[in-house]
Amino acid sequence: MRVIDHVIVGHSGGGAGRRSDVFDPNSGAVQAQVALGTAADLERAVAAAQAAQPGWAATNPQRRARVMFRFKELVEANMDALAHLLSSEHGKVIADAKGDIQRGLEVIEFACGIPHALKGEYTQGAGPGIDVYSMRMPLGIGAGITPFNFPAMIPMWMFGVAIACGNAFLLKPSERDPSVPVRLAELMLEAGAPEGILQVVQGDKEMVDAILDHPAISAVSFVGSSDIAHYVYRRGVEAGKRVQAMGGAKNHGIVMPDADLDQVVADLSGAAFGSAGERCMALPVVVPVGDKTADALREKLIPTIEALRVGVSTDAEAQYGPMVNAAHKARVEGWIQTGVDEGAELVVDGRGFQLQGHEQGFFIGPSLFDRVTPAMKSYQEEIFGPVLQIVRAPDFETALRLPSEHQYGNGVAIFTRNGHAAREFAARVNVGMVGINVPIPVPVAYHSFGGWKRSAFGDVNQHGMEGVRFWTKVKTVTQRWPDGGVGDAANAFVIPTMG
Numbered sequence: 001m002r003v004i005d006h007v008i009v010g011h012s013g014g015g016a017g018r019r020s021d022v023f024d025p026n027s028g029a030v031q032a033q034v035a036l037g038t039a040a041d042l043e044r045a046v047a048a049a050q051a052a053q054p055g056w057a058a059t060n061p062q063r064r065a066r067v068m069f070r071f072k073e074l075v076e077a078n079m080d081a082l083a084h085l086l087s088s089e090h091g092k093v094i095a096d097a098k099g100d101i102q103r104g105l106e107v108i109e110f111a112c113g114i115p116h117a118l119k120g121e122y123t124q125g126a127g128p129g130i131d132v133y134s135m136r137m138p139l140g141i142g143a144g145i146t147p148f149n150f151p152a153m154i155p156m157w158m159f160g161v162a163i164a165c166g167n168a169f170l171l172k173p174s175e176r177d178p179s180v181p182v183r184l185a186e187l188m189l190e191a192g193a194p195e196g197i198l199q200v201v202q203g204d205k206e207m208v209d210a211i212l213d214h215p216a217i218s219a220v221s222f223v224g225s226s227d228i229a230h231y232v233y234r235r236g237v238e239a240g241k242r243v244q245a246m247g248g249a250k251n252h253g254i255v256m257p258d259a260d261l262d263q264v265v266a267d268l269s270g271a272a273f274g275s276a277g278e279r280c281m282a283l284p285v286v287v288p289v290g291d292k293t294a295d296a297l298r299e300k301l302i303p304t305i306e307a308l309r310v311g312v313s314t315d316a317e318a319q320y321g322p323m324v325n326a327a328h329k330a331r332v333e334g335w336i337q338t339g340v341d342e343g344a345e346l347v348v349d350g351r352g353f354q355l356q357g358h359e360q361g362f363f364i365g366p367s368l369f370d371r372v373t374p375a376m377k378s379y380q381e382e383i384f385g386p387v388l389q390i391v392r393a394p395d396f397e398t399a400l401r402l403p404s405e406h407q408y409g410n411g412v413a414i415f416t417r418n419g420h421a422a423r424e425f426a427a428r429v430n431v432g433m434v435g436i437n438v439p440i441p442v443p444v445a446y447h448s449f450g451g452w453k454r455s456a457f458g459d460v461n462q463h464g465m466e467g468v469r470f471w472t473k474v475k476t477v478t479q480r481w482p483d484g485g486v487g488d489a490a491n492a493f494v495i496p497t498m499g
Helices: 038-058 063-078 079-091 095-111 155-166 179-190 203-213 226-238 259-278 293-306 328-340 394-404 418-428 465-469
Strands: 019-023 030-035 123-128 130-138 140-145 169-171 199-200 219-222 243-245 252-255 285-288 345-348 367-370 387-390 411-415 432-434 473-479
Touching: 038 130, 038 140, 038 169, 038 199, 038 203, 063 079, 063 095, 063 140, 063 155, 079 095, 095 155, 095 411, 140 155, 140 203, 155 169, 155 179, 155 219, 169 387, 179 199, 203 226, 203 285, 203 345, 226 243, 243 259, 252 259, 252 394, 252 418, 259 285, 259 293, 259 387, 259 411, 285 293, 285 394, 293 345, 293 367, 293 387, 328 345, 345 432, 394 418, 465 473
Parallel strands: 140 169, 140 219, 169 199, 219 243, 252 285, 252 411, 285 387, 367 387, 411 432
Antiparallel strands: 019 030, 123 130, 130 473, 345 367
């Protein structure tokens, strides 16, 4: 049985420690095992990072950027192999896997411009003969704890900026699909990063807690469910770390009466069901304004959803593939039953779907609910599967309140031809990322990603200049160069004023 191990400088292998199964979602079979690391494994990784980081921080930003350029080229050269490896463990179709990698590479492209992003500020003549300037300095060692749903993109969102800023980085990927992060670390080494600058530590809660408690790790970035995000944030902050912890979501798509329904249906089919709905920026709730809009939208949605092709991850014609594992499939099916029990109308039922020749695979067909209400638990919580819920709103104000009052505040979209309605909605909605006729409003790499409310814990978003701020600390220097001598001894103990 193939064992997926750590990428730790000087590490000799997983030995006879604990292991976790890695499944092939298409067949349901175990295809590998991943070594589950211990605090001792983390200690070895931290020691290697401590040895490497000072020299890396002293490397000028231009040379660090060249490593990022080379890493980008290597990932692009290995795109097909990485996409197939990703699909084989996650289950998303190859096109989605390539998108996962490409969106991560866009942050690497941003990191290639780190010399400009790290420029500080300078004031000449802040006082008599006094100049003031600031420098952005690396924190030292950062860590990332990443989820199963984007095993390439989210690690690159984190380590790309962190390493470019001069930090060493320890990556703890999901044990469900751990192979692509290992390969990325190997490519970073091949690109010219020193040994110890990017290392992968495999594991479960034991490794997570070790990361959160380790005094040499200065900052932690996390993406996962909201309950665990809150736990990571609280424990990390209590240990004196800087923490950004991105949680769950329940993104809404508001459909105004003037919207182009054909375009809305096309957008929803991808945003709600793409990657089997296993995306924190999926659009699992659609809010048509007015019953006439709702009835027309439902009529168009049903045949489109029923025509979606579910297939193995290597099927080029498939819209989406299997769920990541049996436990997650059962969880999603449980939420579908909860919706039925709560009184929502199950218009399309994806349970019981089987793919011929892959009957043991973790497949679920697409599901559609209508007449879902805000009081239902299935509306309040994140399902994270190929399930779309229709929540009808009588007017614009009700539609605006639904995402604004929801516990999650990650993303939201509005579909309309009315510029005033769109502008009003964007200004007033209590959600961190807004799309106007854009169903999945993930910002480009030189902006930043982050939600509100229980979708994010911490004050700084991911990537873009927010990422640079998160992975650096500011040092401010106030300097004066006297004309000669040591100056007036009487004034040596006086704090200079700016007057």
